[in-house]
Amino acid sequence: MFNLLPKKPDSLLQQLFFIFSPKQTDAMRTHLVFAALSLYQLSSTAQTPYFQQEVNYTIRATLNDTAHTLQAHVRIEYTNHSPHPLTEIWMHLWPNAYQNRRTAFCRQRLHQRKTDFYFAPDSMLGYISQLNFQINQQPIAWKYHPQHPDIALLTLPEPLPPGGRMVIETPYFLKIPHTFSRLGHEGQSYQISQWYPKPAVYDAKGWHPMPYLEVGEFYSEFGSFDVELTLPANYVVGATGVLQTPEEQAFLEQKITETEAFLAQLLPPADKPARKSPNATGAFPPSSPEMKTIRFKAEKVHDFAWFADKRYRVLREVATLPSGRQVVCWAMFTDAQAHWWKRAAFFIRRTLSFYSENIGEYPWPQATAVEGALNAGGGMEYPMITVIAEVSSEKTLDQVIAHEVGHNWFYGILATNERDCGWMDEGVNTYYESRYMKTYYGQEDSALPSVGRWLLPESDISLDNLAILTLARVGADIPPHSPIEAFSELNYFAQVYGKPSLFLRWVEQAAGRPLLDRAMQHYYKEWQFRHPYPDDLRAAWKAVGLEADWFFEAMNTRSAFDMALRKVRRQADGSYALRVKNSGSLSAPFSISAVDKSGRILQTQWYPAVQHSGVVRFPEVEAHALVLDAEKHTFDLYRSNNTRRTKGLLSGMPPLQVQPVALFERSNRTVVGASPWVAWNNY
Numbered sequence: 001m002f003n004l005l006p007k008k009p010d011s012l013l014q015q016l017f018f019i020f021s022p023k024q025t026d027a028m029r030t031h032l033v034f035a036a037l038s039l040y041q042l043s044s045t046a047q048t049p050y051f052q053q054e055v056n057y058t059i060r061a062t063l064n065d066t067a068h069t070l071q072a073h074v075r076i077e078y079t080n081h082s083p084h085p086l087t088e089i090w091m092h093l094w095p096n097a098y099q100n101r102r103t104a105f106c107r108q109r110l111h112q113r114k115t116d117f118y119f120a121p122d123s124m125l126g127y128i129s130q131l132n133f134q135i136n137q138q139p140i141a142w143k144y145h146p147q148h149p150d151i152a153l154l155t156l157p158e159p160l161p162p163g164g165r166m167v168i169e170t171p172y173f174l175k176i177p178h179t180f181s182r183l184g185h186e187g188q189s190y191q192i193s194q195w196y197p198k199p200a201v202y203d204a205k206g207w208h209p210m211p212y213l214e215v216g217e218f219y220s221e222f223g224s225f226d227v228e229l230t231l232p233a234n235y236v237v238g239a240t241g242v243l244q245t246p247e248e249q250a251f252l253e254q255k256i257t258e259t260e261a262f263l264a265q266l267l268p269p270a271d272k273p274a275r276k277s278p279n280a281t282g283a284f285p286p287s288s289p290e291m292k293t294i295r296f297k298a299e300k301v302h303d304f305a306w307f308a309d310k311r312y313r314v315l316r317e318v319a320t321l322p323s324g325r326q327v328v329c330w331a332m333f334t335d336a337q338a339h340w341w342k343r344a345a346f347f348i349r350r351t352l353s354f355y356s357e358n359i360g361e362y363p364w365p366q367a368t369a370v371e372g373a374l375n376a377g378g379g380m381e382y383p384m385i386t387v388i389a390e391v392s393s394e395k396t397l398d399q400v401i402a403h404e405v406g407h408n409w410f411y412g413i414l415a416t417n418e419r420d421c422g423w424m425d426e427g428v429n430t431y432y433e434s435r436y437m438k439t440y441y442g443q444e445d446s447a448l449p450s451v452g453r454w455l456l457p458e459s460d461i462s463l464d465n466l467a468i469l470t471l472a473r474v475g476a477d478i479p480p481h482s483p484i485e486a487f488s489e490l491n492y493f494a495q496v497y498g499k500p501s502l503f504l505r506w507v508e509q510a511a512g513r514p515l516l517d518r519a520m521q522h523y524y525k526e527w528q529f530r531h532p533y534p535d536d537l538r539a540a541w542k543a544v545g546l547e548a549d550w551f552f553e554a555m556n557t558r559s560a561f562d563m564a565l566r567k568v569r570r571q572a573d574g575s576y577a578l579r580v581k582n583s584g585s586l587s588a589p590f591s592i593s594a595v596d597k598s599g600r601i602l603q604t605q606w607y608p609a610v611q612h613s614g615v616v617r618f619p620e621v622e623a624h625a626l627v628l629d630a631e632k633h634t635f636d637l638y639r640s641n642n643t644r645r646t647k648g649l650l651s652g653m654p655p656l657q658v659q660p661v662a663l664f665e666r667s668n669r670t671v672v673g674a675s676p677w678v679a680w681n682n683y
């Protein structure tokens with residue numbers, strides 16, 4: 001998922017200031033306590049060796065686009081690869097998250113002060129019904145979870161032994177909700193995800209049933225999908241998997257031809273901004289009275305989503321991966337967004353190449369991005385397909401596509417438990433997304449929206465860095481690896497997306513990009529199509545010689561890093577002896593740079609972690625000052641003690657600066673707070 005923060009441009013700053021208001025602090029703490037939702041069931045299986053279950057789906061569904069419903073049937077072939085006999089199966093029925101106003105989803109939204117779902121008329125809600133579970137064609141006993149109508153427990157008529165296989169099937173009826181979060185429709189535009197009964201993961205840690213949430217994602221078993229969709233013939237459908245229906249392939253070819261002609265007349269004159277299509281009113285053409293049935297097949301995936309819209313334009317490109325294998329890239333969008341989407345298939349192709357080269361090759365035959373309604377962020381990932389909400393620039397679209405298509409690696413292929421270890425997909429993926437943006441736009445784009453720049457004229461620290469620093473300084477941060485109910489919305493964004501991404505860049509700088517890349521490529525090879533946990537990532541790194549236990553400590557704890565440069569002594573040979581002190585609880589590698597009078601970096605050297613204090617050497621150089629972490633690649637809590645001039649009195653005091661809002665620092669100046677309403681000492 002991309003960009004969780006509310007769209008209101010000033011909201012990030014409001015949330016940061018919110019932390020400082022004494023009246024609000026208690027309320028916020030209370031919110032952090034938030035009713036526990038965790039269903040995490042740790043059993044005595046903690047020492048069980050790795051295994052994973054296999055779940056293959058066959059789904060048949062017919063869309064009624066007047067009533068906004070699906071009539072469907074699912075057949076689930078479940079193979080027990082665990083060493084234990086199974087007597088029951090936890091089953092997710094996530095459409096029931098929209099069933100009433102008491103679900104975990106609704107409670108979480110209220111907690112985030114989002115009331116649209118709570119006050120929505122019943123006609124906009126959704127649910128799954130007409131369930132009649134059978135196992136191996138025998139009716140079985142099943143019941144809803146006592147607290148969560150979107151989870152059921154199926155009792156097996158007889159235990160499924162290790163190695164055993166069974167078929168679970170049921171008809172079902174799906175009332176598609178309005179798109180409040182992910183699954184839904186806006187008019188006759190359909191976003192169909194989390195839409196079928198789905199067994200929870202059973203792994204070496206036990207069962208992982210979880211209610212649907214908007215913030216806090218998913219965990220699913222690998223298998224195959226064979227999906228047949230029946231709907232009016234003039235819908236364009238993007239889906240997980242490979243299209244099997246020749247008539248539909250011809251229909252898409254026709255759409256591509258029409259789209260190219262449409263875009264040719266849309267092209268703006270070079271000196272004017274792109275103009276909107278005159279047809280971009282969003283009106284739906286009437287549905288064809290004729291129905292069509294189209295079929296998709298997918299292998300080695302853990303989810304299946306599809307998106308249908310009669311207005312979609314279609315573009316296609318073909319990516320050639322490093323091995324020479326080709327992947328078809330599809331972009332589907334409406335006229336309203338056509339001016340931003342005309343290069344979308346190219347952005348998908350470029351992302352596939354970028355991630356394939358840096359991490360490991362994309363394994364599936366196609367990748368699709370569709371424009372669609374989404375109220376859970378700016379984009380949402382599913383295997384082989386991603387949905388992207390309205391964008392306002394081509395660059396933003398490229399960034400969201402890079403992020404969401406990138407999730408094919410960190411979620412789709414390396415299928416972590418996102419609910420419990422969200423940083424392993426969002427944080428690691430954000431790191432690669434920022435590398436992509438730096439490669440193609442020359443700067444590392446903040447993971448946060450660029451809001452309130454006018455308030456930060458003197459700040460040379462990126463906003464995401466600033467958000468995480470601010471939370472840590474006031475003690476309002478939590479470890480990235482925390483139970484989902486412990487996160488405020490801002491902390492989720494800062495700790496799950498921002499912090500791991502920035503810390504990975506720190507690992508990259510300290511260990512060198514080639515070693516980090518080798519380590520991540522090894523992780524990819526070892527864990528593709530499996531369920532890695534943090535210890536597996538750590539072991540994969542160690543296997544190729546990347547030792548970075550401090551990184552994992554930072555993911556698991558609130559340990560902070562606070563280095564200071566205490567003394568500089570010139571040695572007889574021209575080199576320097578520097579006394580450094582670590583006042584923080586995290587010991588991690590750090591760098592020292594020699595800078596000239598203008599602050600230009602002359603030379604940088606990295607050092608291994610220092611526990612409390614120590615003396616390090618810097619080679620001979622004529623420098624104005626020596627600066628700890630001059631390139632800002634570490635996560636130093638306070639930077640005002642990082643600079644030592646090589647000569648002169650008061651060599652440790654950086655130049656004085658008065659700033660209107662002292663919360664925002666300029667890291668190489670001593671900041672004096674001059675704001676009447678918020679004061680913050682930079683010490």
Ligand SMILES: [Zn+2]
Binds near residue numbers: 001403407426429
């Ligand atoms: Zn994401």
